[in-house]
Amino acid sequence: MEENLLNQLHKFLQEAPKATYAGDGAEVEPWRKGFKELEYKDGDWYYRDSYTGFFQSWGQEVIWFKDKPVWTALYGGGMIEKFHGDKDFAKQTFTFLKKALRQKESDFQPRGPKKLTEDDWEYECEMEGDIKSFEGNEKILHKGEVVFTHDFIGGIVI
């Protein structure tokens, strides 16, 4: 991918997630059966996030430039098994997750910051790579106990 396009992708990636899941954006009619999907558009750039599941889910963010898929991030996992069934607690966890996803501290950050602490909640994210290719994991602790984990992978599509 050429430098100019890569710069535009960086910029677009800073806007799109805030306007969708992390920013409580509206869901749109899904392309994929059984999925929840959110979208964001800016000129030739188009972003769509699709995921399925609640306590444990798998999802994918895809970015198209002029209708051609150019970048994607895959993520998945969820609540630790013993909390499956506790909908209220899961919702509280996801509210904190969204807060973490909105906190951007570096130029390329596909998920949340390295660390975020608030009251009883802690978010941690470890990542290797860059916008072209990356992998990592994130977790949420509540009162010091791990309650949620996610793996993520992604990068440029060639």
Add this chain to the structure above:
Amino acid sequence: MDIEKLSAFLKRAKKNTYASEVAVKVTSQRPGSRDYEYIEGDLIYHDTYFGGTQFIGEEIVYENGKPTWGMNYNGYVLDNTVTEAEIDKSLRGALKQDYEDVIPVRGPRKFSVDNYEYTNKVSGDLMRFEGREEITKDNRAIYYALFHGGIIK
């Protein structure tokens, strides 16, 4: 979903889609994606991916129309002199194998053909797992993929 039923279905579904030279792609669900589908009774397996030498995709198993199991994968061809025929032979070759030594999400732990060697390391079970597979040619890495997945609930 019953894990034995899922495991048996996954083995058949995967052999009859990407891993098969004769599998036919189905209508793409998203602009630019390549999609495969395998249906058996109340179960549907759907694979959708983007890219070629750097590909990324997602597989979903639906039971009675409801997403029940899924996995994500992201693969990289590391050497641009490697041909599609070489990847076909070594990767598709591995994915087509019958094996019992690891959960049926990619290939067996080890598979060799000519001077290519496929290795697969997975942790976890079909409920939730993650892993990495790699192909070497004359002991030099030419491809790797990362994947993770499990039950949807």
